[in-house]
């Protein structure tokens with residue numbers, strides 16, 4: 283395409299290996315695509331072995347095993363062992379609901395370096411409402427205890443939104459009680475299912491500002507005892523975020539069926555052939571494929587990005603957000619106040635809905651609870 287960068291690219295730092303879209307939970311903000319992949323199309327163990335070998339040869343440093351729920355794959359310990367043998371740092375991103383002592387022991391023996399455990403809420407009913415699974419909270423707490431008892435570093439990840447954002451202080455209490463070394467308070471990002479359910483999940487400005495104060499208090503309280511990451515919803519920002527650290531610069535995503543993407547939402551872009559690890563080597567895809575080259579660097583940028591002094595800071599923001607909100611992936615990210623598209627973001631900030639759709643394979647199920655808007 284016109285404006286494609288031809289300069290050689292350094293290797294990606296991180297590989298997100300989406301092993302499966304299967305998951306016992308049904309979170310309405312899941313970043314997986316609306317069209318979930320069934321088990322039948324998933325890459326085999328041997329396919330993933332080859333991918334991990336190629337990733338290490340390419341220069342990838344860390345692999346994040348994700349999903350769906352990656353523990354739904356019985357070969358996960360074998361994949362971890364292969365990654366470790368290749369010198370890759372291994373992180374498991376899990377809901378914890380399939381973890382027990384035996385499965386954690388297998389992962390530990392395979393050399394797993396780190397576990398990132400997601401929580402839907404600190405409150406049991408709130409967690410069941412969002413995850414769509416009764417009893418999940420107790421399983422997660424037990425999973426956290428197993429990980430800490432094993433001596434493996436643990437990060438707790440709380441995704442926050444309109445329905446639970448006011449419980450952030452209690453989330454820190456739980457993380458401290460469970461012995462987490464790091465806590466991530468991540469406001470929902472509006473892609474995939476999160477975008478579909480945005481009107482029910484997007485916090486009010488007052489809620490966002492309170493969450494900023496809550497995180498500041500926790501940082502003061504824990505000092506160096508606990509690392510705290512805070513991810514905000516960019517809809518309230520004036521400037522876009524450097525999504526993925528720049529398109530095709532630091533990050534590569536592989537879907538359960540082997541498609542290789544610059545980000546988890548890139549398949550929303552139409553008119554592009556998405557390369558597969560079944561057909562080409564990872565290094566060839568990273569360096570030469572159309573999808574990775576189309577928004578890499580700055581040559582592709584429209585105005586006002588092209589003449590903006592932030593263009594090598596935010597790299598033009600998020601291509602998938604530009605597509606979802608303006609209909610054009612090559613448009614300026616409409617979060618930016620200097621773009622006409624900003625009106626779409628401002629309109630979204632005025633939306634409100636009391637129901638959301640659970641993540642599911644095809645058959646849509648709506649939340650039945652009265653989801654108070656928290657304002």
Ligand code: FES
Pocket residue numbers: 473525526529544545546547548599600601602603
């Ligand atoms: Fe695709 Fe931001 S999610 S570029």
